[in-house]
Every structure is written in C-alpha cells, then in structure tokens.
Amino acid sequence: MTVTPTSPADAGAGVVQPALGSRTRRLLYGSRTLAWLLLLPGLVMVVLFFLAPVVLTAAFSFTNMSTATGVSGGVYQVAPSSISRLKTALPDLADELSQPRYVIDQAGLDALGQTSVPKPLLDELAAKHMGEVFDNRRDAERMIKTLGGRPSTAVVKQISEAFNRSIVNARFSSKTALFEAIDGLGIKATPEQKETIADNTWTGWVWTTGNFERMFASKDALRTMLNTVFYVAMVLIIFNTAYAMFLAIATHYMPDRTSGFFRSLWLLPRITPPVIYVLMWKWVAWDNGFLSMLLAPFGVAPRNWLLDTGTNAWVFVILINGVVGASMGMLVFASALKAIPQSQFWASEVDGASRWQQIVHILLPQLRWPILFITCYQTLSLLASYDYILLATNGGPGGSTEVWSLAAYHTALFNYAGNLDYGYGAAMALVLVIIGITLALLYLRVFNYRALVSRPIIEH
Amino acid sequence: MAASSAPSANFRTWPIVLLLTLLSLPLVVMYIYLFVDTVTDSSTGSLIPDTFTLSHWDFLWHTKVGKPSVWVVLVNTLLFATSTTTVVLLISSMVGYALSRLNVPGRSVLLAGVMVMHAFPSVTLLIAIFVVLQMVGLYNTLIGVILVKAALDLPLGIWLMKGFYDTVPWEIEMAGITDGASRFTVWRRLVLPQVFPALAALGLFAFLSGWSEFILPRVLAPGNNVQVFSVYLASLIADDNNFDLSMFKAVGVFYAIPVIVLFVLFQRHLMNIYGGGTKG
Numbered sequence: 001m002t003v004t005p006t007s008p009a010d011a012g013a014g015v016v017q018p019a020l021g022s023r024t025r026r027l028l029y030g031s032r033t034l035a036w037l038l039l040l041p042g043l044v045m046v047v048l049f050f051l052a053p054v055v056l057t058a059a060f061s062f063t064n065m066s067t068a069t070g071v072s073g074g075v076y077q078v079a080p081s082s083i084s085r086l087k088t089a090l091p092d093l094a095d096e097l098s099q100p101r102y103v104i105d106q107a108g109l110d111a112l113g114q115t116s117v118p119k120p121l122l123d124e125l126a127a128k129h130m131g132e133v134f135d136n137r138r139d140a141e142r143m144i145k146t147l148g149g150r151p152s153t154a155v156v157k158q159i160s161e162a163f164n165r166s167i168v169n170a171r172f173s174s175k176t177a178l179f180e181a182i183d184g185l186g187i188k189a190t191p192e193q194k195e196t197i198a199d200n201t202w203t204g205w206v207w208t209t210g211n212f213e214r215m216f217a218s219k220d221a222l223r224t225m226l227n228t229v230f231y232v233a234m235v236l237i238i239f240n241t242a243y244a245m246f247l248a249i250a251t252h253y254m255p256d257r258t259s260g261f262f263r264s265l266w267l268l269p270r271i272t273p274p275v276i277y278v279l280m281w282k283w284v285a286w287d288n289g290f291l292s293m294l295l296a297p298f299g300v301a302p303r304n305w306l307l308d309t310g311t312n313a314w315v316f317v318i319l320i321n322g323v324v325g326a327s328m329g330m331l332v333f334a335s336a337l338k339a340i341p342q343s344q345f346w347a348s349e350v351d352g353a354s355r356w357q358q359i360v361h362i363l364l365p366q367l368r369w370p371i372l373f374i375t376c377y378q379t380l381s382l383l384a385s386y387d388y389i390l391l392a393t394n395g396g397p398g399g400s401t402e403v404w405s406l407a408a409y410h411t412a413l414f415n416y417a418g419n420l421d422y423g424y425g426a427a428m429a430l431v432l433v434i435i436g437i438t439l440a441l442l443y444l445r446v447f448n449y450r451a452l453v454s455r456p457i458i459e460h
Numbered sequence: 461m462a463a464s465s466a467p468s469a470n471f472r473t474w475p476i477v478l479l480l481t482l483l484s485l486p487l488v489v490m491y492i493y494l495f496v497d498t499v500t501d502s503s504t505g506s507l508i509p510d511t512f513t514l515s516h517w518d519f520l521w522h523t524k525v526g527k528p529s530v531w532v533v534l535v536n537t538l539l540f541a542t543s544t545t546t547v548v549l550l551i552s553s554m555v556g557y558a559l560s561r562l563n564v565p566g567r568s569v570l571l572a573g574v575m576v577m578h579a580f581p582s583v584t585l586l587i588a589i590f591v592v593l594q595m596v597g598l599y600n601t602l603i604g605v606i607l608v609k610a611a612l613d614l615p616l617g618i619w620l621m622k623g624f625y626d627t628v629p630w631e632i633e634m635a636g637i638t639d640g641a642s643r644f645t646v647w648r649r650l651v652l653p654q655v656f657p658a659l660a661a662l663g664l665f666a667f668l669s670g671w672s673e674f675i676l677p678r679v680l681a682p683g684n685n686v687q688v689f690s691v692y693l694a695s696l697i698a699d700d701n702n703f704d705l706s707m708f709k710a711v712g713v714f715y716a717i718p719v720i721v722l723f724v725l726f727q728r729h730l731m732n733i734y735g736g737g738t739k740g
Contacts, residue, residue: 034643035562039570042555042614049611050577053588060588071591250476258473262480264727265487270734271723273672275690276712279697280490283497283705290493293507323487331731377579384581387674391694405584412587413679425587432584440579444572 057433060426061212065205067420074204076172082201083168089196093189097197100166101185102140104129108163117159121149125159133186137164211427220399221407221428228404231317231389232382239322240378241371244329249363251330252337253355263330270327278391281320282306306393310400313393317401320388329374336370337363376443384432405432498710516710524702527692528684530711537688537715540606540677541670547610548617548666549659555614556621557647561633571622578615583675590679605681609670617662624658625651664726665733671718689715 065071078097086094109126113119124147134140137160144156151159165185172178175198182189182197189197199206215221247266251259269277284290285306292302306316344362353361386406389395395402395410402410412425498516500509523529558564559571589608590599598604628651636646652659674690682691693711696702723730 032563034647035558035564038554038558038562038647039564042551042618045551045607045611045614046573046577048592049589049608050582050585050615052592053585056588056592057585060591065591071594247480250480253476254473254480258477260727262484263731265484267727267731267734268491268723269487271668271672271719271730273690273712273716273719274674275693275697276494276716279693279705279708279712280494282697283493283709284486284490286705288504289705290489290507328734331734380579380581384584386583391674408584408587409675409679413590422587422591429584429587432581436581436584437576440576444575444579 054433057426057430060422061430062207062209063205063423063426064208064210065422065426067418069203069205071205071422074202076175076178076198076201077169077203078167078197078201079169079203086197086200089200090193093187093193093197096187097167097182099136100164100168101187102134102137102160102163103165103185104132104163105165106130112159112162115158117151117155118149121147121151121155121159124148205423208423211424214424215427215431223399224402224404224407227400227402228383230314231321231401231403232379234314234318235321235325235382236375236378238318240325240329240374240382243322244326244374245333245367245371247326247330248333248337248367249359251334252363263334266323266330267327269324274387274391277324278320278388281316281392285316307397310397313397313401317389317393320392321382324388325378325382328378329370332370332374333367336366340366372446373443376439376446380436380439380443384436404428408432494709495713497706498713501706516704516706517714519707519711520714524696527695528687530692530714532685533687533689533692536602536686537671537690539602540609540673540688541667543602543606544609544613544670545663545666547606548613549663551610551614552617552621552662553652553655553659555618557625557651559618560622560625561651562643574615574618574622578619580615582612582615586675586679593680600681600683600686602681602686605677605686608680609673609676612676613666613669617666620662621655621658624655628654661729661733664722664729668719668722668730 080098083094083098086097104125109122112122125144128147129143132143134143140160140163141156144151144159167181167185170181172181178198178201179194182194247262251262254262272280282289285304286292287302287304289305291305292300296302305312307313340362345358348358348362384405386403386409389401389403389406390409393401395406408425408428411428412420412422414420496509499512499514501511501513501515502509519530559567559574564570593599593604593608598607632650632654633646636650637643641649672690673688674694677686677688677691678694681687687695693708693715696711697708
C-alpha cells in the first residue's frame with residue numbers, strides 16, 4: 001500500500017523546513033531519548049526475526065544440520081553406521097573398532113570380586129596380567145586357562161566376559177575421551193587416523209560446503225530451478241500483467257457501479273484465506289468435483305484434474321496463483337488509468353479514434369511504470385511464496401510442480417521421510433535470500449530513491 | 461471513468477461487460493457453491509442440490525477424532541490475529557513516528573533497511589526462524605508464531621505509518637511544543653489522532669493477513685493445542701480417512717466469517733490497501 005511510484009512519502013517529507021527558534025531546538029534535542037524508546041521494540045524485533053535469520057540462513061547453509069545431527073552439539077559415538085562409513089577410509093581400523101577387545105583392568109576385577117569366582121584366581125590374574133589386551137575371546141580365554149586352580153569352562157567364560165571391552169555404541173563427550181578409549185583398547189592409530197575416526201563418529205553437525213556442491217550437481221535442483229522460472233514467467237506474464245491490464249482497462253470503460261462490482265469480485269480471491277481458496281479449486285478439479293461432472297455427459301472419464309498429469313497440474317497451479325495475483329495489478333493499473341485527464345479521451349473521440357487506438361495511444365503509455373513496478377514486485381513474491389502450490393499440488397504429481405521455495409520447505413521443514421535437512425534447505429533458501437535482497441535493492445533503487453534521500457521535516 | 465461521467469458516443473459498453481461476465485463466471489460459480497454446498501446435499505453425479513441439510517456443520521458440536529475442538533481453534537486464531545495486529549500497530553506507530561519526525565542517528569540507514577525488508581520476501585527466512593524458535597524454546601507456542609508474524613509484517617507497517625506521519629502538518633507539533641508539552645505527549649495526544657485512518661487501514665490489513673496466514677503457523681506451531689484455523693482446515697483436507705468436501709467447505713465458511721464481514725464492510729478501503737503493493 002505504500003511502495004507505489006506515487007507514494008505519499010515522496011510528496012510529504014522534506015517539503016516544510018520551518019525556521020526553528022533556539023527554545024524549540026533545545027526541546028528537539030530532548031527528543032533523542034524518546035526516539036530511542038520508540039525505536040527500541042521495533043529494533044529488537046527486526047534484529048531477532050530479520051537480521052539474525054538472514055545471518056543464520058547463511059551460517060546454516062554451510063553446515064550439515066539435520067534431524068539426525070540436531071541443532072545443538074553432539075557426541076562421539078562408534079555406531080555401526082559410523083563404522084561402515086569409516087570402512088571406506090580406514091578398512092583395517094574400522095574392522096578393529098567393530099571387534100570386541102579383552103582388557104584386563106581394575107573395573108573388570110572389581111566386577112568379578114562381587115561374584116563367586118575364587119579370590120586367589122583373581123589375585124593371580126591381577127598380579128600377572130594387569131593391563132594386557134587380547135584381540136579376541138580365544139586368546140583371552142587361553143590365558144585364563146593357564147591360571148592356577150584350573151578354572152572350569154563356565155568360570156573361564158564368566159571371567160572373559162567381565163573383561164569384554166567393546167567400543168561399539170559407546171558415547172564419548174569429547175575427542176580426548178574417544179582417543180583415550182581407543183588407546184586403552186590397544187588399537188594402534190596415528191593422530192591423523194584418530195582424527196578421521198573422530199570425524200566419522202561425531203553425531204553433531206559440522207561445517208561443510210557440501211550443500212552447495214550437492215546443489216550444483218543435483219538434477220533435481222536443476223529441474224526445480226527450471227520449474228521456478230517457468231512458473232514465475234507464466235503467472236507473471238499471463239495473469240499479473242496481461243490479464244490484470246485487461247481487467248483494469250475493461251473496468252475502466254464501465255459505469256462506476258459495474259466496474260466496482262468486477263473489481264471487488266476479482267479482489268475476493270486475494271482476501272480469501274489461501275486454504276479455503278485452494279479448497280474451492282480442489283472442488284473444481286476433484287474426480288467427483290465440478291469439472292468431472294460437467295464433462296461427464298461428453299464422455300470424459302472423471303479424474304482428479306489437479307494431479308492426473310503434470311500438464312494439468314501446471315494449468316491449475318498457474319490459474320490458482322494467477323487469479324489471486326491479478327487483483328494487485330488490476331488495482332494498481334486502474335489507479336494509474338484514473339490519473340489520465342478526461343479531456344484526452346474526449347479529444348481522441350472527437351478525432352474518431354477507435355477503442356483500440358485509445359488503448360494503445362492513451363492507456364498503455366500511462367501504464368509503463370506501474371507495469372515495471374508490478375513485474376519487480378510480483379517476481380519477488382512469486383519466487384518466495386509457495387502456500388498456494390503447497391496446498392494445491394504439494395509439488396506433485398511426481399515433483400512436476402515443485403518450485404524452488406517449496407523444495408526448500410520440503411527439504412528442511414516438512415517431508416514424509418522425516419529426516420529434515422536444515423543445512424541443505426538453508427542453502428536452498430540462501431539462494432532465494434540473495435536473489436531477494438538483490439532484487440529488493442534494485443527495485444527500491446528504481447522506485448523509491450527520492451523518498452529515501454529526503455530529509456525529515458525536523459532535523460537540525 | 462470514461463463511460464459513466466460521459467457515456468462515449470463512439471463505443472458501446474455492453475460487449476466488454478459481457479466478456480468480463482463470462483470470464484468471471486467460473487469464479488462466481490466457485491464462490492456460490494462454496495456457500496450452497498455447506499447446507500445442501502445433491503445426488504451422486506449431479507451438480508444441482510436437492511436436499512437441505514445441516515449435517516455438514518456437525519463439526520461445531522462434535523470434535524473430530526485426533527483433532528482439536530473447533531472452538532479451541534477459533535480462540536487460537538482470534539488470539540493469533542488480534543495479538544499480531546496489536547503488536548504491529550503498536551510498534552509501527554512508534555517506529556514510524558521516530559523515523560518520520562525525531563532526531564535519530566543513522567536515520568537514513570534505518571529507513572533504507574526498512575524499505576529493503578519491506579520488499580524482501582521474508583518467508584525465505586522461515587528455515588532459520590524455525591531453528592531459532594527451537595533453540596529458544598518458543599517452537600509450537602502461540603507466542604512464538606505471533607512474534608514472528610508481527611515481525612514479518614513490521615516493515616510494511618513502519619513504512620506505511622512513516623508515510624502518513626510525513627503528511628501531518630508540522631504546525632500541529634509546533635503548537636504543542638510551544639505550549640510546553642513533551643514530545644511524547646505531542647505524539648500521543650496530537651499526532652496519533654491525525655493518522656487514525658492509517659492505523660485503521662494497517663489494523664485491517666494486519667488482522668486479515670494474520671487470520672489467513674498458513675505457512676507460519678503450519679511450520680512454527682502445528683500442535684493441537686495451538687492450532688489455528690488455516691492449519692486445522694488444511695489438516696482436515698489432508699486426512700484421507702474422512703474426505704468430505706461439503707464438511708471442508710462448512711469449516712471454510714465458518715473460518716471465513718470475519719473475512720466476509722470485513723470484506724462487505726470495508727470493500728473500498730480494502731481495494732486501496734491491496735492496490736498499493738502489499739505482499740502477495
């Protein structure tokens with residue numbers, strides 16, 4: 001309602017510069033505190049919900065944050081999945097990590113002290129073998145059998161089990177704890193190898209440029225990008241400008257009451273909450289809905305027109321968004337046409353101009369700036385907003401109406417697989433944020449520069 | 461208008477009216493059926509309703525399994541829309557005044573920032589906002605989604621209010637200040653009443669926008685306790701177990717009552733509001 005080429009701000013600001021007495025000026029300087037008080041809540045909101053998210057979107061896009069990694073910290077865990085990942089880099093070490101080790105340590109001795117295992121046996125074990133590490137159960141049990149007192153097989157098994165030290169699924173809060181555990185098990189690893197193990201067992205998120213590599217390599221991303229260009233171009237050209245222009249010009253040539261009725265009618269979809277509006281279209285497209293019933297007498301099989309083929313889905317997506325989007329152009333163009341002096345029409349009619357000539361020579365030239373304005377404005381909002389597509393086709397059938405912003409939503413905020421990929425989604429959003437900021441700066445440069453540079457009425 | 465004030469001697473109006481009527485017909489049919497279907501039934505394969513029924517409005521007294529009560533949803537939606545509107549009005553009228561009239565350091569930078577944010581498609585920030593709300597524990601709360609919605613509407617509000625303050629004659633404030641009133645009193649008692657039309661327009665827009673909002677509550681507050689109407693209706697439609705278009709339409713009409721009332725009352729104002737470059 002404000003960033004029109006004829007904004008009231010253009011006219012208002014900087015016009016009156018009253019001469020100020022010294023008393024008034026003093027009072028004005030007192031206004032600085034008030035200014036801060038008035039600005040503060042707004043600044044807090046803007047920093048929290050605009051600036052921070054912009055920075056965070058950029059930051060998140062260089063991470064692999066997802067539901068699996070969580071958004072806060074993580075731990076080092078030698079989970080089966082991390083071992084299988086490790087196998088490609090360090091096959092031998094991965095194998096070793098996955099095998100249980102038998103370590104004769106105090107914890108095991110203490111545990112056995114609580115059981116019926118003979119005390120002398122344990123003392124001998126502690127004295128002779130403390131700290132020894134066995135690679136497998138057989139070696140450990142062979143050693144136990146050599147102990148005095150000839151323990152029975154059951155006791156041998158009991159003892160060996162008490163010293164079974166597997167690292168699999170153990171969780172370590174720090175790298176040092178992980179490395180100590182690896183050393184304690186007698187697994188020989190160089191510092192670099194340890195780092196690799198740490199990288200592969202970390203459950204939290206890490207910094208990475210992988211999202212962008214994935215995006216540039218992805219066929220899906222390319223297809224989504226092409227979908228987006230197609231979608232924005234079609235809605236913009238057919239409805240937001242051409243049809244809006246038709247509505248504005250058509251209603252311009254009608255009596256006031258009729259034009260008011262049609263303009264209200266075409267504004268209605270814009271005011272109707274999106275969920276209800278899309279529901280009405282679903283009723284039209286449903287397999288026992290309006291269209292199917294209407295075509296039944298002509299032998300057309302009922303079907304869900306919204307989702308049966310990609311082409312039909314596109315027709316509906318463009319219609320649904322176009323009918324909503326046409327209203328803004330219609331109103332902007334209509335107010336531009338209203339500004340044309342009546343005398344121009346009378347003069348042209350006296351000269352015998354046809355209606356077409358009137359449109360081409362009087363109406364259209366007046367619309368040049370409004371068309372540029374609508375184009376810039378709607379490009380931005382079409383690129384970013386996806387509620388109507390989400391509600392209508394949800395990107396279907398088979399991803400054929402998936403646009404960039406909706407794909408980011410599906411990646412990071414909602415999908416049926418359940419693993420939400422915040423990092424990749426943020427990278428996709430970042431593309432839109434960059435395009436958004438660039439276009440916003442560009443079109444403000446074109447439309448509102450004067451308002452920006454004008455001084456307030458009272459400033460020194 | 462060319463045709464009304466001076467009916468054109470050269471052209472007739474009716475062909476254009478006829479053409480536009482034909483083009484508008486589908487829209488009219490869709491809206492008529494939206495209302496008619498909620499209180500009627502028609503036999504299979506027919507578009508002409510034959511029986512009157514109130515069964516589609518059953519949702520008002522019978523809560524659907526696994527869904528919140530429609531009255532809880534109504535209260536949530538009212539809370540959401542009115543709180544958002546209040547926050548937007550309050551902060552926009554304050555910041556707008558400061559930017560229009562007061563001696564703020566870095567004022568032109570702030571103004572440029574507001575304008576960029578106004579043009580910027582803020583919904584792209586949703587992923588980061590979602591993570592932030594999870595971190596601060598406001599995810600799935602009404603207060604969280606209210607703050608976010610209000611913040612995203614703010615640049616528009618601030619810009620609108622600033623524009624209106626700019627048109628208020630400085631003499632009003634001068635008079636107040638010379639009479640010894642503080643700047644705050646001048647703003648509250650003398651200037652605010654002058655921009656009441658702007659506050660009304662902004663309030664109307666913010667309320668409608670909050671009432672209709674779908675994506676933000678869908679992502680930031682989807683839980684049953686905090687569900688708003690758009691999310692509730694969308695989840696009904698998405699639920700394959702009880703597909704009933706007429707019931708959906710009844711819920712939709714119930715949901716749309718405030719919108720319809722405001723549309724009927726303020727048609728002309730709405731056309732001004734939506735004709736100038738609000739998001740959409």
